[in-house]
Amino acid sequence: MTPQETDSQTNSDVSPPPSTSSIDPTKIHHIADHKHERPLTTCRVDPSGKFAFAGAEDLNVYRWDLESGEKTVLAGHQSWVRSMDFSPDGQWLYTAGWEGQIRSWEVAAESPVTLNVIQAHRGCARWVQSSPCGQMLTTCGNDKRIRVWDAASGKQIVELSGHRRHPYAVLFHPTDGHLVSEDLMGIIRVWDPQQLIETNLIDASVMTGYDNKFAADMGGARDMCFSSDGSTLACAGITAVVNSFAGEQDPIVVLVDWQSKAVTHYLKQTERKAGIMWGVRCHPAGFVVGAVALQGGGGQLLFWQPAASHATNAPVNESDQTAGDQQAQTAPELAGEPIELKPYHTFALPNCARGMDFTSDARRVVIAHANGNLGVYEMAEKTDDGAAEPTAS
Amino acid sequence: MKRNLGCNILDHMVSRRHFLMGATATAGFGPLLPPRLMAEMKRDQKQILQVYLQGGVxxxxxxxxxxxxxxxxxxxxxxxxVPGMHISELLPYTAEKMHLLSIIRSVNLKTDDHGLGRLFMEKGRRTGDFPYVGAIASKYLSAEKNPLPGYIHISTRGLTDHTAAFLEAQHGQMKLEGFQVPANLLRDGQRDEATYNRVNDFRLQLNRQFKLDRAKSLIDSYDASFEQAAQLMERQHLFEKQNDYDLIRYGSHPFGRNCILAxxxxxxxxxxxxxxxxxxxxxxxxxxxxxxxLEEFDQTFATLLGDLEDRGMLDHTLVMVYSEFGRTPxxxxxxxxxxxxxxxxLALGGCGIQPGATIGSTNEKGTEVANREVDGGHLFHTYLRAVGINSSDNHAIEGKTIPIGDPAATPIEELLA
Structure with a gap:
């Protein structure tokens, strides 16, 4: 496996939080497309912000230099890549594929090759994430197991079982050492990997549905993330299944208050349009972004301000407030039913979103599209220097 | 339990409850078929197991x-x-049983319509009112004294095709809605046998009067349904609790239970x-x-196939795994x-089929058939020939002859054992 930094070294490399001044989601606009001839499956931006990586239906991973547009192929997976993550120092990329493998790559190598392979799961490896310290990886797969690996040696450290259906995603909490995973049925399990026990079970079954006509379940987390301080868990997926075999269900983000482990918010669209929420990110400025693949073929970026919503639930795009101002408003009550929140801004994407990430300065959103494009969108006013003009590579 | 009679008039004339009450009187709860006759029937009778993956696997x-x-x-x-034969990793249990099956990879139905595809796969014709494979099996393979309906379809929801077409109504599918005991199967415990007999005598009297001025086929449909319901009522043990050993092996989900029942x-x-x-x-x-x-299908189907093999049933049972079409590249x-x-x-195995064969192929991307193209007509002839029915022969229906299989099609000879 790849060499790893120590905790102290890793932490010293972490960049300070990006400035969020002048970021305004209501001004989001398209600035570039990096084209690929096959549909993309997921994407991430490396911690330095120099590269974006995307999986594609041709089994490869592609790296784009976001400034020059240069594209580099990372070949080796024998199936589609479902999930990716980086070591905290940004040196290593980890990819999880449907063939059950976790592969590691050097992020900035001229021609990256697989440095090591973990046969992590029997059946699809749906998720991989580096621990905050960078020394471990966690994965989940269709063998219904959650596993923790030594990132340097590739040896298994912990195996956790309990999910009765396929777990779709697993994360380390950024500070408290716990793991959290969500399965097809919307069951979220919180684990203490040191004690090898499940500490909490959170019901997010709003994120699953049984299709009576076709006699099958659909659901699960299609993306998960923590807010930067670890206080909120966001899970993206579907709800309100009507005919899942035709893609008729609604996209949703479910927010969980980490301290109480209570579901606090259901983040939905302004007007119901069938689709799947394939991406979610909690912005450092406090708003939440969701990326949708619509049933009809288009996409959406949705912006919510959960903290502001409980008091007013009012759109904020007409005010002079920045997203950071809104974040300071009253937090919602934790007791009672989750709050259903509509977005304060919706941005139409030209094609389905299958993955989303922020650039390291948190000003731009990168989207893996189903038409093969890696779209780049900036959450700020267009400038006059031509930066708003779409570019292609 | 539902039967598609191709005739809804009778449904309105006699209530289902009374229908089955009467049936009990005739059938009673007598002993099963004598073991000697059962053994003889099993030895001689060809059978078919159809596993239909609805919607298009x-x-x-x-x-x-x-x-x-x-x-x-x-x-x-x-x-x-089978050396050299590969299938999807989603079927690991079935992969271990492929020496019992053969694959046909070159089916072209020239339709993407659920209904048309299903009918072509079942009837061997693109159009026209022809009987399903199961109905033909019921007519030509069922022993005269077979105590069970000739064509039983286990499904949790349903399609109401006219499966018997011009064949006698009793050859149409008897629909069981899953593994549960069919509604009204059990005799009303409030009535003694004498009462049931009186009810049945009354039913027969009404029946005779009913026949006087109505088409024969309608009465036949009624009688056939009655008799088959009665036969099934004698066999309520078929629906008794399934044992834990089987449930572990097949799975306790509805498909597992349905396959145990099958x-x-x-x-x-x-x-x-x-x-x-x-x-x-x-x-x-x-x-x-x-x-x-397919995770649900795989282990269950492989277990069922293994059980049929272990019990020597594949010698006389044709196994079909099929859909109405496939899915786009x-x-x-x-x-x-x-x-x-x-x-x-699709996959075939068991009675009359060469095991371990791969018939036809698609091109590299799977976008078209590369060789040995076949359609529902060829398949239909093949199914029937595999169980010993001369598919080139004719049905004899009220003085008319109707070809059993489409005369324009032929069996896949190289697949037949």
Whole structure:
């Protein structure tokens, strides 16, 4: 496996939080497309912000230099890549594929090759994430197991079982050492990997549905993330299944208050349009972004301000407030039913979103599209220097 | 329990409850068929097990994987018990049993329509009112004294095709809605046998009067249904609690239980048993749904196939695993595959079939048949020839002759044992 930094070294490399001044989601606009001839499956931006990586239906991973547009192929997976993550120092990329493998790559190598392979799961490896310290990886797969690996040696450290259906995603909490995973049925399990026990079970079954006509379940987390301080868990997926075999269900983000482990918010669209929420990110400025693949073929970026919503639930795009101002408003009550929140801004994407990430300065959103494009969108006013003009590579 | 009579008039004339009350009077709860007769029947009778993957299973995710190609999807191919034969990794248990099956990878129905595809696969003709495979099996394979309906379809929901067409109504499918005891199967405990006999005598009297001025076929439909319901009522033990050993092996989900029932019915001498597994019409989320559905199918089907082999039943039981079509090579923006009848696959095994063969092929990307193209007509002849029915012969119906199989098609000779 790849060499790893120590905790102290890793932490010293972490960049300070990006400035969020002048970021305004209501001004989001398209600035570039990096084209690929096959549909993309997921994407991430490396911690330095120099590269974006995307999986594609041709089994490869592609790296784009976001400034020059240069594209580099990372070949080796024998199936589609479902999930990716980086070591905290940004040196290593980890990819999880449907063939059950976790592969590691050097992020900035001229021609990256697989440095090591973990046969992590029997059946699809749906998720991989580096621990905050960078020394471990966690994965989940269709063998219904959650596993923790030594990132340097590739040896298994912990195996956790309990999910009765396929777990779709697993994360380390950024500070408290716990793991959290969500399965097809919307069951979220919180684990203490040191004690090898499940500490909490959170019901997010709003994120699953049984299709009576076709006699099958659909659901699960299609993306998960923590807010930067670890206080909120966001899970993206579907709800309100009507005919899942035709893609008729609604996209949703479910927010969980980490301290109480209570579901606090259901983040939905302004007007119901069938689709799947394939991406979610909690912005450092406090708003939440969701990326949708619509049933009809288009996409959406949705912006919510959960903290502001409980008091007013009012759109904020007409005010002079920045997203950071809104974040300071009253937090919602934790007791009672989750709050259903509509977005304060919706941005139409030209094609389905299958993955989303922020650039390291948190000003731009990168989207893996189903038409093969890696779209780049900036959450700020267009400038006059031509930066708003779409570019292609 | 539902029977499609192709006639709804009778349903309105005699209530179902009274229908079955009367049936009990005739049938009673007498002993099963004598063991000697049962053994004789089992030895001589050819049987059919149909496993219908409703909605159109993806050939890429089942019998004709194309890993690493443009439309191959995320799943890999795995070796099987037949050297050189690979199938999708979603079927690991079935892969170990492929020496009992053969694959046909070159089916082209030239239709992407559920109904037309299903009818072509079942009737061997694109159009026209012709009987299903199961109805033909019931007519030509069922022993005269077979105590069970000739064509039983186990499905949790249903399609109401006119399966018998011009054949006698008793050859139409008897629909069981899953493994539960059919509604009204049990005799009303409030009535003694004498009462039941009186009710039945009254029913027969009404029947005779009813026949006087009505078409014979309607009365036949009624009588056939009555008799088959009565026969099934004698065999309520078929629906008794399934044992834990089987439930562990087959799975306790509805498809597992339905397959246990199918095996039991075949063991009891049913001529054609069809089990439908729903949930393959995957216009969205094709890969996640195939993971879920085929995981359920795979172990259950492989267990059923193994049981039939262990019990010596494959010598006289044709096994069909089929859909009304396959799924598109192109993967749409919803990670779905749409309808595709132009190049797909099915699996056959057991009675009359060469095991371990691969018939035909598709091109590298799976977009079209590369060689040995066959359609529903060829398949229909093949099914029937496999169980010893001369598919080139004719039905004799009220003085008319109607070809059993489409005269324009022929069996897949190289697949026949």
């Amino acid at each position: 993806s050939q890429f995710e089942s019998w004709d994987p194309k890993p690493g190609t443009e439309f191959g999807g995320p799943f890999r191919a795995i070796p099987t018990s 095996r039991t019915l075949l063991e009891e001498g049913a001529t054609c048993v069809k089990v439908t597994h729903h949930g393959y019409d995957t216009h969205a989320e094709n890969f996640n749904f195939h993971l879920e559905q 192109k993967i749409n923006h919803k990670y779905g595959r749409d309808h595709w009848g132009s190049s797909f696959s």
